[in-house]
Amino acid sequence: MEQSRRIKFREDERSLLLRLLLQVASAREPEIAAVLSGRRSLGSLAPGQRIPALQATGVWFQLLTIADELLAMRARRELEQGAGVDEVPGSFASVIAQMAANGHSAQEAQAALNELYVGPTMTAHPTEAKRVTVLEIHRRIYRKLTELDQPRWAPRERDLLVADLESEIELLWMTGELRLERPTVEREIAWGLHFFREVIFEATPQLYAKLQGAFERHYPGEPIRIPSFMRYASWIGGDRDGNPNVTAAVTAHAMAEYRNTAIGWYLAQMQRLVSVLSASSNVIDLPASFEPVLQTALDRSGQADEIAARNPDEPLRQFASALLARLDATRDGSTAAYPSAEAFRADLNALSSVLEAIGGRAVARRFVQPLLWQVGSFGFRTVSLDVRQNSTVVNRVLAELFALANPADPVAAGTPQWSARIRAALSQGEQLEIDAGRLSPEAGELLSTFSVIARHISGSDGDAVGAFVLSMTRSADDLLAVYLLAQYCGLSTAPSGGGTIRLRIVPLFETIADLQAAPGILDGLLGVSLVRRTVRDFGARQEIMLGYSDSNKDGGFLASNWELAKAQKRLAAVGRKHKVRISFFHGRGGSVSRGGAPTGRAIAAQPQGTVAGTMRVTEQGEVVSSKFANRGTGLNQLEILAAGVLAHSVGSPGDVEKKETPEFDEALEALAGMSQASYAGLMAEPGFLAYFNQASPVAELALLKMGSRPDRRFGASGIADLRAIPWVFAWSQNRHLLTGWYGIGSAMSSFITVRGEAGRDLLARMFEHSRFFRLIVDEAEKTLYQSDMEIARLYAGLVSDSDAAGRIHARIGAEYELTRRLIGDLTGGDLSARFPMFKRRFDNLRRQMDDIHRLQVDLLREVRANTGTAEQKRATDALLVSINCISAGLGWTG
Structure with missing residues (x-):
């Protein structure tokens, strides 16, 4: 019954979003409704209707992504409710449960936690096509859908929520995706900080609390200290490789912004703490050891008399007020400033200790411990x-x-x-x-x-x-x-x-x-x-x-x-x-x-002995906005990352997939060499550079003002000097997606040809027992499912040398079919049948995606044939919207 209710709700949810979008579209462009419902193609529209239709389709992709996010969160909750938190994949609970089951003592578990260091690192490569304004609208839509998920609303209240949701979709429609100018580094800094203020600051102590709860369940009565092992970093404002816009002054500005953001967050938390610490000395007996601590804090605040007069008989509020005053001075750089974040943290520890001493352990855990964890992770720097x-x-x-x-x-x-x-x-x-x-x-x-x-x-x-x-x-x-x-x-x-x-x-x-x-x-x-x-x-x-x-x-x-x-x-x-x-x-x-790749599985596939409790990983562009769009998703993503690092580091006895496998390594060496040879052969094909430039929108991507960095290093123009991001972006826009699979089929085919059935058997055993090889196969299989050689043929038709285009497309298509067949033989099923959620999501979008690609090919022809004309400007605007639509459908850019 619950499963039926969930599926029915999902259908209702999608229907609701589509109905509201159609209402918004119909009020402006009635023809758009026919495009969204599939009764009309984008190519049949008049030139003036292309952008609204593309925008509507892009909005629909964004709404479906938000709905999928909500569904994933609901599925995690239902799994936890039904099977128990220890059965949730990628959770701290599952890792700590496994550690306890494998015989790790509490002391060993604590030692593993002490070694843990996880460093998500925000970057501003030109992969982010969403503006902060759009991200904020997405967040509000997610919240409204979450509210609608509650059964408590009366019909009148639900109607009001639906009306609010329609207004947000209307705003999303009117906001548009195109940047009027390439963003400055300063704007990119503000964009990155948006996710800290909205999600990461709060999600981080929640993450530590989940770990603490798991430890206390599986090691009852054992002392535990959860260190602040999440240490965030950023390249935004510091990455000057090929970007002349990042100067020393910009870097200094970035560090000032990051510092002020962290201190500003602590000020808000301390103000809340001051408001709740109402304990009276007439009711509680403070330990004598706290009196000199309080007096020292008051003296150092520079406001001792004012604080004492404002809060008589409220020593804890006085103490918190003294900390607040010092934080204020730290932000302003005045004499009462904290010399370091550690000094602030020491005062918070003193507050937590005195609360525990007077029986206020629950108050300390609720109000002080989260702030202690935050200061440990964010210091006076954020990143x-x-x-x-x-x-x-x-x-x-x-x-x-x-x-x-x-x-x-x-x-x-x-x-x-x-x-x-x-x-x-x-x-x-x-x-x-x-x-x-x-x-x-x-x-x-x-x-x-x-x-x-x-x-x-x-x-x-x-x-x-x-x-x-x-x-x-x-x-x-x-x-x-x-x-x-x-x-x-x-x-x-x-x-x-x-x-x-x-x-x-x-x-x-x-x-x-x-x-x-x-x-x-x-x-x-x-x-x-x-x-x-x-x-x-x-x-x-x-x-x-x-x-x-x-x-x-x-x-x-x-x-x-x-x-x-x-x-x-x-x-x-x-x-x-x-x-x-x-x-x-x-x-x-x-x-x-x-x-x-899926974070947990990517970490699990790392070679044995290469994680050892520490890992940094870049979080780029659209990855940031998808992982940290809301607090629930953000917390889940951080937990998967940190729990994966912990799980890889402690391992489990008899884990055959982490043992040295010379036979597998030798096979992978051979496969990699053959795959690289096949890939290099394609790159060396006569006319390939022209094919890449003409059969993709790589030249036009620079017009999409996604980031502050140039697309090429040092002004060069060849493939070798093109940044990898537009290289991947271009191949995804034309649905070749060959950077995610090309060469694998030839490698497997040659391997089987040389080694016969023994080689085929070895590949099967590697797929079964090698996390690394299985991850390669899984991700290549999903990329193949998103590729489409018929759509790719349309882009090949843009190449001026039709003979070269036909030859190169045929070579890519043959490799595509070979790779599909051999991966299917290995997995024993239809392409991507093993990934039903991934397959269902892309199937839901495929018709609209194919329609956008056909229009994009027409637009590329128009842009290139009408240089310097009004027709070129009109077609270029539509082309850039089509690029954003395809990126939204795939879920990434480069």
Whole structure:
């Protein structure tokens, strides 16, 4: 009965949303209703009706996504109610239950928690096509649907809620998706902070409370301390790789905004605390030890007399008021300011202790503990801001400094003399007198950025600065160049030598060649004394960032993922050699091609010994807005991430899927090589570059003002220099989606041809027992289901060389059919039958998606054939709306 009620409600919900959308559309464009219901195609509309029709379809996709979100939340609740919280996949309850069942003691569980470090990292790559205004409307619609889900409403009240819902859909219609101008970095900073204010600040202590509850159920009576292991980071305002809009001034502004946001949040929480702590000294007996603590807090607040006079006989309210006054001073930078977030946290601990001493344990857990957890996670910073720059820029700036210091003896990057010069300067603690007036703009900007870093590391929250991430790391000397620039800019603890650098420096390995070279680079880096001392100062832990995008663009989906897995195992082994723990920072995106996959399963598929309680992962663009659109979903996503890291780290006895499997590794090596060869063959096909440029809207994507970054590095125009995000975005817009599957079919076919039935049997065993291989197959299968070679053929028709277009499309189509067939043989079912929710969602959208693609092909023809005319402008506007519609349907962009 409950299942029937839920399904019926879902149908009612979708019907309600469609009915309201049709009402809104019919009031403006009556023809739109026929398009939404499938009685008319987009291509049959007059040019002036295309944008409203596309907008209506895009709105419908957005509404269905919101409804799916609500359904998922309801399904999780029903599972918890029916089977119990321990049976909810990806929950802390399930992980702690398994730990207890496997015989882990409470002390072992506490030790695992103490090692836990989870770092979601917000980025502002050009993948986010939704404006903050649209996100806010989505959030209000979700809330209205949640309210309507309650059975308590009278018909009149329900009608009012439905009317409110219609008004929100009306606003969504009228708001539009197109940005009038490319967003500034400052706007991107505000966009990122939106999710903290609306979701993450509150979801984080709720996450810790869920873990605490699970521990207390499975280890009753055992003491437990839940550390603040969620440590958020951001690239928004710090990532200057190829983005000239991110300057030192912008980075300083970003850190100020992040700081003010955290302190502003604490001020609001403390004001609430002041209002509720009404305990009277006439009723309670405070421990004598609290009196000097209270007096010290009052004295340090600078408002002792005013607070005492305002709240007589209310010592706890006085104490909270003193903390509030100090926070106010911290925000304003006046003399009563807290010197650090830890000092504020110490005062909160004192408040929690005195509440427990007087029997107010429930009050402490409800009002103080969440704030303690928040301060532990967010400090006086909200996020730790990473600074990213390209190795080419770093080396160019250092070469300039060397030339200014010794113009008679220039040294070229990459030479033995260059390496010797850097290492000698580091070992001697060399300092340079830098005349800012003689620096190029590029050098002046980078050195100013290091000055901003130095200033904030010495501020009230040294963790406001995260890591310096060096993209396109190609050698140990590339990283040592960053160490030396940091030394020159005041970040050395001992300027005369023998000290450390007060900045975490993280290599980013992106291409397949770089991933293969990474272990040797790390080994060389850790052989440098200054680096060893610095790493030791940071807890003997070296972070390594792995890029999923460029390696995919280099070698295709399977080869990229295998090279990433091998690199992690080899890098971890290098760390063990040097007695350094290696922690990985995964640069994942939204799509499968850029590392996107179900979070829990992606973590479970990581090689054994490469997680060890720590993981950072990028949360990009549309991934942020889908994961953190509302508090329930946000909390669930954070729990899946953190519980997955904990589960991978503790493991379970006899877990065969985590054991070393040389036979599987050898097979994967062969499959990856054959897959990469097939993918490379396609890239080398004559006319392929023209096919990519003409059979996709890649050139037109730049008009969609999605982010502050340019689409290409250093002004280059070839595929090699195109950023991976528009590369994936373009292939998704034309429904080839080949970055998520191409080459896998050829690899499996060759493997079976060479090895016969033994090879086929081995693939079957790998699918059954290798989480890594199964994840590859699963995600490729889902991407194949979203691909459509008939739609792709329409885009191929845009290519001027029809012979080349036919040849290339035929090659892609043959690989598509081969991969479909072999994956079907492996799974034993129809394509995506194993993923009913995914399949049902895409089936619900397929008709509208195909219709939009057909119109987009027509629009691309019009845009390209009418350069400089009013017709081109009209077609371009419609084209950009179609791009947003397709992105909304797929659920990601790049």
